[in-house]
Amino acid sequence: MSAVVSPIREPLIEGNKTYHQITEDICSPTEKAPGMAWVMAFLVAISLLAVYIFSLGWTVWNGIGTWDLNRTIGWGWDITNFVWWVGIGHAGTLISAILLLFRQKWRTGVNRAAEAMTIFAVVCAGQFPLIHMGRVWLAFFIFPYPNTRGPLWVNFNSPLLWDVFAISTYLTVSLLFWYTGLVPDFATLRDRSKGFRRKIYNLFSFGWTGAGKHWQRWESLSLILAGLSTPLVLSVHTIVSFDFATSVIPGWHTTIFPPYFVAGAIFSGFAMVQTLMVITRKILKLQQYITLEHIESMNKVILLTGTMVGVAYLTELFISWYSGYIYEQYAFYNRVLGPYWWSYVGMMACNVISPQFFWVKKYRRSVVFTFFMSIFVNIGMWFERFVIIATTLARDYLPSSWSYYAPTWVEIGLFVGTLGLFFTLYLIFTRVAPVIAVAEIKSILKSAGDQYVGPNATHHHDDHGKGKVHAGTH
């Protein structure tokens, strides 16, 4: 990477940090007792996790008859939640893989937490198809293997099965990617610790010594995993979209679904990263590493992807009319003006209209505004999946089958409960691993630290000849 940095770029690490300070700042939260905020958050999260376990137990014991699904509406909150969580699980790998390929330096501030978030979101997503099977203990039937159940094979023609492969592959590669990045940082933690803690981190860091050979292999592996993950980011939500789009259901069967789902997934994933980062940077005092520049960049991605899904929504709406196919036209008429009109309005307002505020720089750089906006987007993307699933199913081909669906407390409990699962895992993560990739953020210090670039720069290299003007020199 070139060390020449344009004077127009803003620094990404503030506070005139040295390498040692970076290690201190990022590692220390894992080495001392948690603060009050963390404890409170953990109590809330674990209570919600209890709600999840209870609702799960209730569902398994009594069967999914305790949900309000019916013969017309076979997918309700369960699959909505599944798609929502999988979507959220896209930002991490996007940040770590695609932004690595694009050599975006701001990724280093948020990639670790985003990758962790990805894994936890995928774990939450995975719950729903399993529970939805009804007999969870037979879940292993979804794997194709020679069995004693007669010629009973999975249906290879079904996108639902492709989903099994896509998501398990995605989880595996994301986990490897995350762990690869963690190895040098675990070694840092190991070197700073004593006793049992040292033994644990020694085990997890695979005997990392920081030798040149280690770094070289680590770089190669990161690049290979980035290359593998890039098509995976696209493939996962593409295949989730196939769950709907391969059908002949008006409102589901539309060819734009694959790229549009991917854009929506990145959109919701970044919103969740914002939700987490805004809180994390505050509680762990990492504002100098996750700067307003980072937040602004992510808000731009949110604006971009929000507008992309906007193009897709309007494309679908227009083409449904253009198709001249009355069922398609009715499906969209129903979506906008039918009994679930409020969810369509919620989707449009949260996903397409509200991100437009991010055209204003002041809002993009406002932490409070960003936080509320990230919640809006999360709600909006949940609505989107609900719109696609419930409103479409509620109006069948046969008017006699028309129905309305509202969740029972069990379904609500399961959804709220996965939030508990997610935040419990995330909070534990902030205690055991550095939430910012120490090694990676150090790699950008000399090209993005505020002592080197930006208005307060004190170090100047004039070895790049004329035209290389640091903002600090004038």
Next chain:
Amino acid sequence: MNQFTFTAKQKTFLLSMMGVGLLSMVLTFFTDDALHTRFWSNYLHNATFFTGVAFTSLFVLTAFITAWSGWHVLVKRVWEAYALFLIPGLVLLSVLIIGLYGGFHHLYHWADAEVVAADPILKGKASFLNKGWYSIGTFVVVGAWIFFALKLRQLSIAEETMQDANFSVHKKIRVWSAVFLPIAGFSSAAIIWQWLMSIDSHWYSTMYAWYATASWFVSAMALTIITLAYLKSLGYLQIVSDHHLHDIGKFMFAFSIFWTYLWFSQYMLIWYANVGEETVYFQERLDNYPVLFYGNLILNFVAPFFILMRNDNKRKYGTLVFTAIIVLLGHWWDFFLMIKPGVYHTAQEVLAHSAAHADEAAHAAGHHASSFAAGFTLPGLLEIGTFIGFLGLFFFFVFSRLTKASLVSTGDPYYEESVHHRVWPF
């Protein structure tokens, strides 16, 4: 050498390319059927293809500026020049509009009032698919694109001449670029439906606009590589290194895969759901245009995927230019496949109706559809000649624009980053 000179030799060469194109078009016109279907479809094909390349060049430029990309600065004059081709593009498209009003061509089924009156599906679309919207859409949309192309060009040159210490011009460039992106997103879809999707006027696919745009995008990258290699061979832009080429190569590689992803998604979903109204599009192409259909995938996916997979192939000029030529022709071929079958079908129907013995002719038309039709089943020499002509026009215009400003934009705040851009070692 940063100031491009458009030599007399180059002008002669490009003018003779245009001459070849003109000759091909004249020959096509006079050897054509009664409706001049081959002539007009070739014209539509090349006019939309090159206008689209200009549009995606502007899109790439604005996207990179918005993303604060630094490396592309040394390449940006080329894209600015490409983007300005939108102006001749609009002129070319106006000829189609004149043809539409004058009834000179039958490219679009929906333009025929009699047919629409008897066709409930076309009647349902008539408030979108009509001459008025087609013309207004083209002028407003391409006009807006031209406005942005000119605005960005003007600011880019202003950045060059004034010593812009607090980057006020660049900040303006950022704003204009960002504003262009959503406008491009919405308007390109609408106009692609008009220009291209409406040829198969009963058929529809929500993916279509993004698919066509991806095709243009790859073509723009391929043309960029060709132009850069040519300029470098003349001694210009020595400052553009293998590293820049490598990055554009990566874009060509990545977007070839992205194009394939969109191709696959569209094809697979239509195949899987097997709804007659949708499968008809691919059925027609598979049955009657198999060479085009499979060739499309070989040229635009298999070739770039395997050739550009290796990193060092993206750094070798010969290999990269070779692949760029394949991919450029491949996407031109892709547009051929998007346009020709629908146009041919429409023309056969119109000819059948106008024939004295409607029944016999309709029978003959049905027969024709499954046999070889020169200029439709495969691109013939006349199509290649027409392409050469348009390519000559494109480069003539682009080179004339390149002379208007320095080839490198030293006033850009990312100029030094671009000069020192290194892809490897990592």
